[in-house]
Amino acid sequence: MSSELYACVCAVEFPAQALLRLRTDLQAQPVAVLDGPALEEIVCSLNRHAVQRGAALGMTRLEAEGIGGLQLLSRSVEVETAAHAVLLECAAKFSPRIEEVSHRTVCTLVLDITGTELLFGPPVKLAARLRDEMAAAGFRVSIAVSANFHATRIKATTTRGITIIPAGEEARVLEKLPIASLVLTEEHKETFALWGIRTLGELAALPEVELVKRLGAVASDWRTLAHGVARHTFQPIEPEFALKEFYDFETPVEQLDSLLFIGARMIDCLVARAAGRALSLASLTADMELEGRRFHHLAIHPAVPTVDRKFLLKLLQLEMGVHPPLAAVVSLTLTAEAGRSNKMQLGLFAPQTPEPSRLDVTLARLKAIVGEDRVGTPVLEDTHRPGSFRMEGFVVDAKPSTPEAKCPRMALRRVRPPHPIQVSLHAMKPVAFRDGDNRFDIVTAYGPWRTSGCWWSQDRWDTEEWDALVSSRSGEAFDCLLVQDRLRDEWWLEAFYD
């Protein structure tokens, strides 16, 4: 008795399944997929509802359009590639050794599940879990498990549902299968039809020497396959782990809600795939192809990697609200970057710091209210130019900054933009200034404090600052910062001391 054990996953009508995976609204409707150059398109794949309506492979577009209620979709290589990656991801959760034996529109993966009984239980349970995993990813698959590679493959591609072939009973299980299960040429098919050989059991019963004499050495291989004892050297593939989903819209989409409807499903898939490897999504990138061959790019960077799909969808919605695509969207690609899951100690009753996921949504909402460049953390520039700073994204940092001063300091309240004033001077000192109709007397002026810099560039400055204690005729008194721009000979009310 062989110790090897294989499970074969077979997704028939893969082009249709790949397209319908993200279109839950079409899954209960008859759908046919067309392939080929324009005006010569033929049906290359279809779902069972379409078969019940009378659709068949090879139909032309005209014939397919004649069937009432049949939805016609165009085949998309990008969608199939993305779906294939998802299928591989799901299979990789059960075994790292996978060999692909896909043929035409049937996607077939054979998993080496030798020694996985302790992890997943007996083959029946493993097959059921594998089917559920595939169903969660949006695929309808048939599964066969046996100790022989080829017997597993042949059984899975010809029989729906789950089949467990006990060891040593491969020939009995395969004997009823049609001879078309083998990859035969048209000539050989005709020969077998003339001989009256229709099943693998009938082929296995033929004498090997006589068969080889008539059909050549390849007939010996077919006979071995029919017996379920063919040997195979397993050639595992190494699937690349890329979190990417693609969707090609049938018609350009203008409504953000419709876009997000598909986006939600795509995020679900990305999250499920990342979670399967105990990872989270550290960033999410949405690339949209717009009408007129234009492109739109959005990127979301949550404060911490997350697998919360609602949260990611909300961020995507808010980002799309701030930066909407300027034309109808033709196709959508979501690419995610995987990261380690967040581990953070929060408070028992009240959070010590803002919860990262909620904070991200709050910041996105704030940006929608006041503008993207007006929310964040101020960072002082490394320059002597007064009032220089830049805004950076706000991140809750576990390591607090340690400023120097701990005694109260007089604060400035900036006037943005600085207010132009007319200043009266006496002995080179300002004694009064006028702000439109109002006149203010300067009781005391401290200064001038001269600063200049960047003389080598267009951005140079040369100013004199005066700290002025001011009173108006109405009795109002305040302290302010007056600045003389020496390059332009202009005076500005820059800030108030408060």
Added chain:
Amino acid sequence: MPSASALRLEIERALEHRFPAALTPAPKTIYEVAPTGVAPVDALLEGGLPVGAISEVTGPESSGRTSLTLAFLSRRTEGGQVCAWVDVGDAFDPESAAASGVGLKQLLWVRCRSESGFPRTKPWTRLDQALRATDLLLQAGGFAAIVLDLGDVEPAHAMRIPLATWFRFRQASDRTRCCLVVLGKTAYAQSSAAVALESTPFRPKTVGGTVWRGCTFEVRRERQRFTPQFATARKPPASVWSANTAWDRVRSA
């Protein structure tokens, strides 16, 4: 011989119709406060500004209200806590904040903007943005202090903020244990505020008449909800504090 507690119960029962619980002191709720970092003001407030409540710091320009608020934020960000500054007039100065000791990394600055692009025009858009932003931040939770800076808004405009808004802010700050500091020319939150401080300029400090070293301010406690007021006709308690200018630290170091 009856025990002391039995005697106390007997006396209380005898006096119950006149003095309920005559010999049992009334339980006192201890409210959490956060120090402002300015000793005279902390003494005036009996510890600091209340946590989970609205505090108002009011006064005209150059009255020290912003300096006091920055000193408070400095203490709040000291332990790595996160604060926010909702700036209606876009008047916040990061250099002053850094000089006061505020951890800028822990500070979220929301700069409201007017649609017309002129900040001195009617403030309705900016006020609306500020109130919505404050609401969002309070609901998000986790902020140790949020400053709603209405310092440049005329009282005639800010007085139009509905009382229901202040009430909602009070509830939210209580739930999230956040100090909401409202900086303004006058008090707006009325009964929703737990503390109202009025700040006024006192006198400037100079060195030989050439360098301005700082200023002295007077802070008057206009309202403190959690402290019983026995004498209503008395003048509100006040204290004097001083703040040095940012450049004075080099001299004092």
